[in-house]
Amino acid sequence: xxxxxxxxKALSDPNRVRILLALRQGELCVCQITELFNFAxxxxxxxxxxxxxxxxxxxxxxxxxxxxxLAEKKLAPVAVRExxxxxxxxxxxxxxxxxxxxxxxxxxxxxxxxxxxxxxC
Amino acid sequence: xxxxxxxxKALSDPNRVRILLALRQGELCVCQITELFNFAxxxxxxxxxxxxxxxxxxxxxxxxxxxxxLAEKKLAPVAVRExxxxxxxxxxxxxxxxxxxxxxxxxxxxxxxxxxxxxxC
DNA sequence: CATTCGTTTCGTCGTTTGACGAAATATAAT
DNA sequence: ATTATATTTCGTCAAACGACGAAACGAATG
Numbered sequence: 001x002x003x004x005x006x007x008x009k010a011l012s013d014p015n016r017v018r019i020l021l022a023l024r025q026g027e028l029c030v031c032q033i034t035e036l037f038n039f040a041x042x043x044x045x046x047x048x049x050x051x052x053x054x055x056x057x058x059x060x061x062x063x064x065x066x067x068x069x070l071a072e073k074k075l076a077p078v079a080v081r082e083x084x085x086x087x088x089x090x091x092x093x094x095x096x097x098x099x100x101x102x103x104x105x106x107x108x109x110x111x112x113x114x115x116x117x118x119x120x121c
Numbered sequence: 122x123x124x125x126x127x128x129x130k131a132l133s134d135p136n137r138v139r140i141l142l143a144l145r146q147g148e149l150c151v152c153q154i155t156e157l158f159n160f161a162x163x164x165x166x167x168x169x170x171x172x173x174x175x176x177x178x179x180x181x182x183x184x185x186x187x188x189x190x191l192a193e194k195k196l197a198p199v200a201v202r203e204x205x206x207x208x209x210x211x212x213x214x215x216x217x218x219x220x221x222x223x224x225x226x227x228x229x230x231x232x233x234x235x236x237x238x239x240x241x242c
Numbered sequence: 243c244a245t246t247c248g249t250t251t252c253g254t255c256g257t258t259t260g261a262c263g264a265a266a267t268a269t270a271a272t
Numbered sequence: 273a274t275t276a277t278a279t280t281t282c283g284t285c286a287a288a289c290g291a292c293g294a295a296a297c298g299a300a301t302g
Contacts, residue, residue: 011133012133015290030248030249030250031248040291041248042250042294043292045250046250061249064300089199094122119248134260163280165279166281167280167281168260185271187280240278247299248300249298250298251295253294254294257291260288264282265280267280267281268277269277269279
């Protein structure tokens with residue numbers, strides 16, 4: 001029950017759901033997501049921490065950045081796997097997800113250092 | 122997205138999840154759920170209203186009571202059906218659900234009028 | 243070894259949530 | 273019609289939440 005509620009609480013905020021949808025394009029670091037949503041880095045970090053705590057995403061440090069990605073289907077608990085499937089199946093093709101995906105594609109084409117320079121984080 | 126968030130917000134409270142688990146035993150009226158959880162009737166009514174608004178449950182008035190039941194699999198939107206499956210599969214066999222189910226069985230054996238008399242609602 | 247820089251933690255502020263009791267509503271019983 | 277009664281709505285309160293900026297952290301750079 002405890003684990004399950006961590007997942008449902010993580011999913012109860014639309015911006016966290018948007019993050020899960022964005023992560024379908026592959027791993028992303030904090031500043032890329034910050035750029036995508038125009039939120040303060042601390043806000044994004046908090047959202048990622050909540051998603052991580054629910055085991056919906058994993059993190060990995062590489063060079064200067066911390067990359068987050070969706071939990072591996074093979075390794076994740078059943079409840080997590082089904083939650084991710086549910087989110088992606090329900091919202092993967094919405095206009096909102098498409099708009100974010102489009103903006104994200106542009107961000108992914110930009111050098112990370114440039115993005116971070118634009119945010120004085 | 123709007124509909125989806127209504128569902129995730131509905132699922133983000135443990136007592137509402139408990140209600141969804143309890144409703145697997147069949148339709149229940151407000152005072153039966155009130156008895157099960159020892160909450161004020163107004164609190165239970167609010168929870169049911171939120172679940173109803175998310176289309177996870179339906180209501181039907183009969184005699185003096187309003188009965189709530191799980192949304193019909195055949196009629197419910199896909200997101201609703203999958204949410205209910207997910208909840209029941211993830212938590213249906215937990216100790217917590219079993220304890221509620223046991224208490225609920227006792228309540229279901231009791232006459233409704235007696236239950237309502239015990240709550241001065 | 244000091245500095246830089248991406249990220250996280252902390253404290254604050256306004257909003258939302260979940261609980262309650264009191265009052266309103268609507269329906270059944272008398 | 274009037275009274276009971278099951279449910280809902282409303283107002284209130286404490287706790288949780290989501291946003292932010294400032295400060296702390298920690299790893300790579302100089």
